[in-house]
Amino acid sequence: MKKNNKALLQNPRGTESFCMEEAALHRRVVNRLSDILMLWGYLPVQTPIFDFYDIYSDYVKSEDVYRLTDREGDLLLLRNDMTLFLAKQIAVLLEEKNLPLRVFYSDTILRHENKSDISQNEFFQTGAEIFGVEGEKGDLEILLLLEELLSVLPIKTFLHLGSRKLFNLCFSDLQADLRNLLSTAVRNRDFEGFDRILQPYYTDECRDRFRQLFSFIGTPDEFQNFAEGLNPQPVRDEALYIAGLGRKTAALFPEAAVRLDTSEIGERNYYTGMVFRVYAEYAATEIAGGGRYDTLMEHFGKTCPSVGFSLMQRKIESLPGLRKEAVSRQATALSGSDIVELYEKAKAMRAKGEIIRLC
Amino acid sequence: MLETNEITVALPKGRLEKLVQKMFAEHGIRFEFEDRKLTACTADKKFRFFLVKNSDLPTYVRHGIAGIGICGDDVIYESGTTFTKVMKLDCGNTRMCLAGKVGTPKPKPGQKLKVASKFTRFAADYYNSIGTPIEIVKLNGSVELAPVLGLTDYIVDLVETGSTLTANNLEIIDVLKEISVYMIVNPSYYKMRYKEIDELVSLLRGDRR
Numbered sequence: 001m002k003k004n005n006k007a008l009l010q011n012p013r014g015t016e017s018f019c020m021e022e023a024a025l026h027r028r029v030v031n032r033l034s035d036i037l038m039l040w041g042y043l044p045v046q047t048p049i050f051d052f053y054d055i056y057s058d059y060v061k062s063e064d065v066y067r068l069t070d071r072e073g074d075l076l077l078l079r080n081d082m083t084l085f086l087a088k089q090i091a092v093l094l095e096e097k098n099l100p101l102r103v104f105y106s107d108t109i110l111r112h113e114n115k116s117d118i119s120q121n122e123f124f125q126t127g128a129e130i131f132g133v134e135g136e137k138g139d140l141e142i143l144l145l146l147e148e149l150l151s152v153l154p155i156k157t158f159l160h161l162g163s164r165k166l167f168n169l170c171f172s173d174l175q176a177d178l179r180n181l182l183s184t185a186v187r188n189r190d191f192e193g194f195d196r197i198l199q200p201y202y203t204d205e206c207r208d209r210f211r212q213l214f215s216f217i218g219t220p221d222e223f224q225n226f227a228e229g230l231n232p233q234p235v236r237d238e239a240l241y242i243a244g245l246g247r248k249t250a251a252l253f254p255e256a257a258v259r260l261d262t263s264e265i266g267e268r269n270y271y272t273g274m275v276f277r278v279y280a281e282y283a284a285t286e287i288a289g290g291g292r293y294d295t296l297m298e299h300f301g302k303t304c305p306s307v308g309f310s311l312m313q314r315k316i317e318s319l320p321g322l323r324k325e326a327v328s329r330q331a332t333a334l335s336g337s338d339i340v341e342l343y344e345k346a347k348a349m350r351a352k353g354e355i356i357r358l359c
Numbered sequence: 360m361l362e363t364n365e366i367t368v369a370l371p372k373g374r375l376e377k378l379v380q381k382m383f384a385e386h387g388i389r390f391e392f393e394d395r396k397l398t399a400c401t402a403d404k405k406f407r408f409f410l411v412k413n414s415d416l417p418t419y420v421r422h423g424i425a426g427i428g429i430c431g432d433d434v435i436y437e438s439g440t441t442f443t444k445v446m447k448l449d450c451g452n453t454r455m456c457l458a459g460k461v462g463t464p465k466p467k468p469g470q471k472l473k474v475a476s477k478f479t480r481f482a483a484d485y486y487n488s489i490g491t492p493i494e495i496v497k498l499n500g501s502v503e504l505a506p507v508l509g510l511t512d513y514i515v516d517l518v519e520t521g522s523t524l525t526a527n528n529l530e531i532i533d534v535l536k537e538i539s540v541y542m543i544v545n546p547s548y549y550k551m552r553y554k555e556i557d558e559l560v561s562l563l564r565g566d567r568r
Contacts, residue, residue, distance in 0.1 A: 158551050189443045189549070217553050261550070279550045284423030286547060 013112060016123050016314070025317055025326040026124070030106045033126050033149050033311070040145055042104040042128050047085040049108075053077040056084055058299065059270060066110055078110040081268070082125055082310055083293070090131055091300035099132030099304065106313070127290070129308030131297070138307045139245055139274050139292060146278070146288065146309050147253040154321030156281040158257040159249070160217070162264025163242045164271040164291065169234050170210060174201070180269075186214045189263050213239075216262045220246030223260035242274055270296040273307070280319060287315045331355040366406050366555060369425035371413040371434075374519070375540060378450040379429050386562050417442070417543075426548035427556070432538045433517060437480050442543035446560045451540040455481065456518045457533040460506050463513070465532050466491070475505030476515040485515075485535055503527045 011017060018026060034044070053067055053075040066078040079085050082105055090101065106126040128145060130138050143159070150157050167186065171179050178197060185193040191211050198207050213235075216226060220243055227239035243260060250258040266275035266289075273292030280287045290309025297304040316322060332349075334342050334356060346356040370379055383390070390399040390408050397410045409425055417438035420428040428442075433455060435442060455478065457466075466472050471492040476482045479495050486493040498505060502516045507527055517538065518524060518531060542560070549556055 160550055188441050188546070192444070217550075259550075277550075279547045281551065282423075284421070284545060284547060286550075 015110065018314075021326045022317070025322065026313070028325070029153070029313060029317060029322070030126065032152055033313075034104070034106060036149055036152065037104040037128055037145075040102070040128075040148075042102040045086060045089070045103045045105050046107065047079060047082065047089050047105065050076045050078050051085060051088065055088060055300070056081075059084055059268070064111055066112055079107075080109055080111045082107065082109060082127055083129065083268075083270075083296075083308060086129060087293075087296050087306070088300045090129075091297050091302040091304075094131065094297075094302050094304060100138075101131040102128070103131075104128040124313045125310040126313050127308060127310035129306060131304050131306050133307070134294075134305045136241070136245070138305065140248060142290065142307050142309055143245060143249045143276070144252060146276075146290070146311075147249060147256050149311065150256070150278065150288075151253065153316060154325075155287075155316065155319050156257075157287070158259060158279045159276060160259050160261035160264050160279065161242055161246050161249075161274065161276045162260070162262050162266075163238055163273065164266045164275050165273045166235065166238050166242070166262060167214070167265040168272070169238060170213070183265055186263050186265055187267060189215065191215055214262045214265075217259055220250050220258060220260055245274060266291050268293075270299075276309075278311075280316070282319055283315055285315065287312050287319075331357045333357045333359060363407065365400070365404060366427065366552070366559070367409065367425045368406060369409045369411050369416050369419045369428040371416050371428075371430055372410055373413055375413075375429060375431075375451045376410065379448070382448070382450065382563065386565075388562075420543060420545050423545045423548055426545050426552065427559075428543050429540065430543060431517075431540050432536070433478060433481065435541065435543060437478055439480060441546070443546050443549040444541045445544055445549070445556060446542040446563065448540040448542065453517050453519045453538045454531075454534050455515065455536040455538055456531045457513055457515055457535060458503075458506075458518065458524055458529050458531050459513045461528050461530045463506070463530075463532060466513070472513060473511045474513040474515050475502055475511040477502060478515055478517075481536075482515040503529055 050068070056077055060077065060080060065080045068076050068078070070076055086103070086105065090103070094101070104127065106124070108124050110123070128142070130141060133141065147159065167183060171182060174182065182194065182197050185191070185197060194211065194214070195207055198210065202210070213230065216223060218226070223246065224240070224243040227236060227243050230236040230239050246258050246260050250256065264275055264277055270293045271291045272294045275291030276289065277286040278288035288309055288311045292305070292307040294305045297306060332354060334346055336342050339358070342358050346358055349356045370376055380390070388401055388406060390401050390406065392399045392410055399408045400406065409419065411419055413430065413434055414437070416428045416430045417434060417440055419425045420442060421438070421440050429448065431451065431453070457474070469490060471494070472486060473494045473496070474482055475496040475498050477498060477500070479497050482495050483493060496505065496511055502514045503523055505511045505514050506529060513532070515535065521531065524530060544556055
């Protein structure tokens with residue numbers, strides 16, 4: 001036995017390997033999703049596996065990522081977020097005349113994870129982004145594309161649609177650190193904590209109204225009714241806007257469970273508008289997420305409205321519906337000694353879709 | 360996540376088990392764990408209950424094996440995981456305390472502390488937050504022995520009635536946190552089954568009969 005069994009038998013946290021039937025399933029899913037994305041007019045992109053850390057430092061927590069130093073002494077960041085890395089690459093290439101731009105990716109990310117962290121299985125993501133389409137057209141295209149991709153997978157999903165803008169409209173006056181605490185409380189549906197944070201700044205009645213607003217989960221129609229009673233007008237307008245997105249998505253995908261969920265405000269601080277997560281039956285965490293991030297490109301020197309999503313593909317592949325597909329089709333072995341004859345026979349059988357080994 | 364349509368609930372073995380079972384029964388949700396069995400179902404197959412070790416409960420809920428769990432703040436905190444807390448229970452409340460031998464002085468602010476505890480994460484975070492350097496000796500049980508045998512002068516532990524402390528000639532020096540018991544839910548499980556879970560909470564709160 002080798003001396004360093006840990007190095008031999010384990011992979012570092014945040015990475016994984018998979019092979020054979022599991023890898024075959026993975027490729028089939030990548031291909032299935034890529035075919036649809038191409039039919040929607042999206043082109044593939046590859047981003048670097050690492051990049052300079054400094055350009056991303058506003059958007060990453062150093063304890064969650066892997067960093068390394070290159071031979072010139074520059075600090076590098078291993079790709080931990082596809083949207084961030086993609087935004088920089090697109091900003092560098094972007095010319096106004098090329099907008100709108102539709103791209104997709106299927107690639108790995110690397111994050112440090114605690115032993116108990118179940119955000120694991122985010123190693124491989126397939127996603128799509130649109131650059132240069134504002135408002136409802138872009139938002140709806142992304143939601144409908146996501147639902148279409150999900151509809152070809154044998155899993156039952158629940159789309160929870162919310163808005164970072166709604167949160168920002170309500171709490172733009174709060175200091176940044178308080179706003180961060182508050183957004184964590186909302187995302188965790190910790191409304192005791194939410195109330196405690198707001199208590200010094202708002203009346204009981206006002207806090208109660210905020211609590212009602214950010215604890216809502218229901219159908220698009222239920223949220224439409226709720227939103228009509230909201231004030232002030234900018235809050236009502238945004239609420240009605242996302243209600244409309246939910247209703248249109250639900251109308252086109254009647255089999256999909258579309259819910260309006262105002263505790264969905266996006267974990268990443270670059271989101272600016274609608275945000276969403278997708279949950280799936282028998283999955284212990286969300287399997288997809290995304291939203292609108294209209295100001296992120298400014299960080300990389302360009303102005304361009306943007307919206308997109310990521311599917312945590314390895315999580316999806318571990319669900320019961322997909323696992324059934326992992327059972328490999330057995331290859332048939334031909335018998336005989338004349339290799340030329342065997343080759344010709346195998347070729348003909350493969351043309352009919354059979355899996356044939358020469359021996 | 361467990362592949363079942365039943366609502367899955369993890370209950371902690373020990374002091375909370377019977378209290379919680381009684382609370383469910385009072386609201387019409389009845390189940391019995393047969394001799395040595397660790398799972399039980401209601402007659403209508405709507406709920407399935409698991410009996411798990413208290414400190415393992417967050418793990419079962421985090422992985423969605425149980426969608427719902429009943430456990431104290433102390434266990435949730437030590438797990439380092441965020442759950443959706445849907446209800447604070449009226450039973451099983453306790454206190455996280457600093458204790459020592461009778462007559463042990465309360466540590467001065469900033470004074471370096473050496474404590475024995477099962478609750479290492481809580482103890483470290485609590486004393487770091489008030490600027491007190493702390494050295495923690497991790498123990499898994501019978502923490503009260505540490506000051507008696509001279510391992511450490513202080514312990515950080517849960518105190519319910521205080522009778523174990525008294526029996527070992529120890530006393531509470533400081534109450535660090537009131538500990539409540541919560542019904543916690545795996546966040547994704549809540550999102551998918553929020554109606555059923557909200558109904559369960561309403562039922563247990565007595566909002567409707």
